[in-house]
Amino acid sequence: MLLSDLPIDRALLSAACPWIPTGPVLDLGAGHGQISELLQAYGFPVTAVDEDTRALAAVQAAHPELQVVECDLRQFEIAPEHWAAIVCLNVTPFLPQADVEALLMHLAAGLKPGGVLIFSGFHADDPGCAYLMAEDAHGQPAPTGQVSLALLPRFFSDWPVWFAFEGPVEDDHPPQGPHRHVLSQWIIQKPEVPLATINWSALPRLGTGMGWRAALHEEILASEAIEFLEIMTDDHHSPELDQRLLALRQRYTLVPHGVELSPGTPGGASEAYLKDVARIVARCDSPWWSDHLCYTHSPRYRTHSLNPLPPGEESLATVLSNLKRARQNIPRPLLLENPAYYAAVSPDPLQEAAFFKQIVESADCGILLDVANLMGNAYNLGLDPYTYFDALPAERIVQLHLAGGRLLEEVLFDTHDRPIWQETWELLRYVLQHSDVRAVSLEWDDNYEVPARILEEVQALRRVQRQFGLRL
Numbered sequence: 001m002l003l004s005d006l007p008i009d010r011a012l013l014s015a016a017c018p019w020i021p022t023g024p025v026l027d028l029g030a031g032h033g034q035i036s037e038l039l040q041a042y043g044f045p046v047t048a049v050d051e052d053t054r055a056l057a058a059v060q061a062a063h064p065e066l067q068v069v070e071c072d073l074r075q076f077e078i079a080p081e082h083w084a085a086i087v088c089l090n091v092t093p094f095l096p097q098a099d100v101e102a103l104l105m106h107l108a109a110g111l112k113p114g115g116v117l118i119f120s121g122f123h124a125d126d127p128g129c130a131y132l133m134a135e136d137a138h139g140q141p142a143p144t145g146q147v148s149l150a151l152l153p154r155f156f157s158d159w160p161v162w163f164a165f166e167g168p169v170e171d172d173h174p175p176q177g178p179h180r181h182v183l184s185q186w187i188i189q190k191p192e193v194p195l196a197t198i199n200w201s202a203l204p205r206l207g208t209g210m211g212w213r214a215a216l217h218e219e220i221l222a223s224e225a226i227e228f229l230e231i232m233t234d235d236h237h238s239p240e241l242d243q244r245l246l247a248l249r250q251r252y253t254l255v256p257h258g259v260e261l262s263p264g265t266p267g268g269a270s271e272a273y274l275k276d277v278a279r280i281v282a283r284c285d286s287p288w289w290s291d292h293l294c295y296t297h298s299p300r301y302r303t304h305s306l307n308p309l310p311p312g313e314e315s316l317a318t319v320l321s322n323l324k325r326a327r328q329n330i331p332r333p334l335l336l337e338n339p340a341y342y343a344a345v346s347p348d349p350l351q352e353a354a355f356f357k358q359i360v361e362s363a364d365c366g367i368l369l370d371v372a373n374l375m376g377n378a379y380n381l382g383l384d385p386y387t388y389f390d391a392l393p394a395e396r397i398v399q400l401h402l403a404g405g406r407l408l409e410e411v412l413f414d415t416h417d418r419p420i421w422q423e424t425w426e427l428l429r430y431v432l433q434h435s436d437v438r439a440v441s442l443e444w445d446d447n448y449e450v451p452a453r454i455l456e457e458v459q460a461l462r463r464v465q466r467q468f469g470l471r472l
């Protein structure tokens with residue numbers, strides 16, 4: 001991702017914000033706080049560090065919500081793997097060269113995986129490098145510290161570069177008036193750590209929740225029953241919606257749930273799509289993310305529905321290769337959901353359950369079991385949902401979906417617009433008895449006229465979940 005080829009300015013920092021993962025941000029050498037202010041306004045909790053007492057007092061007075069620390073930045077202890085972003089702009093001229101290099105190492109260590117470093121410093125060609133602008137450990141004048149892009153491979157060898165600039169920049173501040181600097185600047189991301197084998201039973205218990213819907217926003221906020229929210233990944237690709245996620249994330253654990261991964265499509269999702277999902281997952285800072293075991297499109301056609309995959313070697317190879325790419329791009333546990341469908345894709349439903357099991361075990365994915373889909377498929381296709389459930393690897397079932405469907409001409413449609421079927425409640429009790437799920441959520445996508453009725457459904461889910469021992 002190349003954000004710009006112009007020097008770092010407010011516009012470039014604003015463009016970078018949606019890609020910074022959720023978490024605390026450090027502004028090292030905050031000065032008059034312009035950058036801290038921008039990042040805090042975006043929604044990040046910011047710590048501003050500077051040794052300029054007066055500047056810092058003014059920053060604090062204008063922005064009481066900022067955390068300010070007054071000290072020489074060499075004395076500020078940067079906790080390892082703590083910060084979602086560190087901004088360090090043009091402090092190096094005031095550090096001797098040895099301290100500049102020590103600082104770069106501390107910055108690298110202080111970012112959490114996926115965290116972002118926004119850095120600028122004087123290049124050797126900067127006129128200031130001819131002077132003793134720094135101070136050594138004994139307070140004696142020392143040569144101005146300098147940096148260059150050549151340091152990147154040395155200190156940040158495998159970090160993706162979002163932006164790199166080296167060259168002259170016009171400046172205009174008192175007392176000098178118009179003058180020129182030569183700067184080296186970069187915005188780079190600390191590599192994510194690839195997922196090792198996942199311990200499914202160690203995932204957090206989120207309790208009862210529902211899919212966030214704009215039409216129910218106020219009622220959701222007012223409900224005591226909702227302990228986490230599922231957000232539709234594919235409704236949040238636009239960075240303009242980032243603020244909504246940041247605001248919801250302050251109050252709830254968020255779990256992104258997508259419909260466009262389409263692991264059954266040869267070639268799978270595009271790189272751009274996977275990067276975007278990675279951004280949304282990082283923004284939600286979610287313990288897992290989910291999509292469906294299905295195909296939504298062929299390489300040429302979009303079906304606009306979640307279509308089940310016929311078990312077989314060909315589907316298996318396609319799905320495993322796509323899931324591997326998805327997991328490499330998005331290093332959080334991935335759950336696969338069983339879709340609703342209305343025509344058999346194999347002569348034996350148990351073959352489908354075995355296929356589901358084989359995929360999640362081979363790809364090391366978890367299961368988001370849609371209990372309503374399982375009940376609906378059983379009703380429509382004449383299979384026994386309990387036998388199907390028993391054939392699944394219960395230890396991988398992390399989350400459950402519940403929803404109500406509509407019966408039309410003897411077919412049960414997965415419409416998500418009415419209360420949960422009685423038969424589905426019974427199946428839910430069986431599922432809760434025979435698995436140790438971490439989260440149960442309601443899906444409701446239409447008929448919002450009586451929100452209290454919808455929230456009652458979540459209350460009822462919470463009661464059943466508690467009864468069957470979701471240990472929080």
Ligand SMILES: [Fe+2]
Binds near residue numbers: 257292337
């Ligand atoms: Fe779904």
Ligand SMILES: [Fe+2]
Binds near residue numbers: 337401
């Ligand atoms: Fe679902």
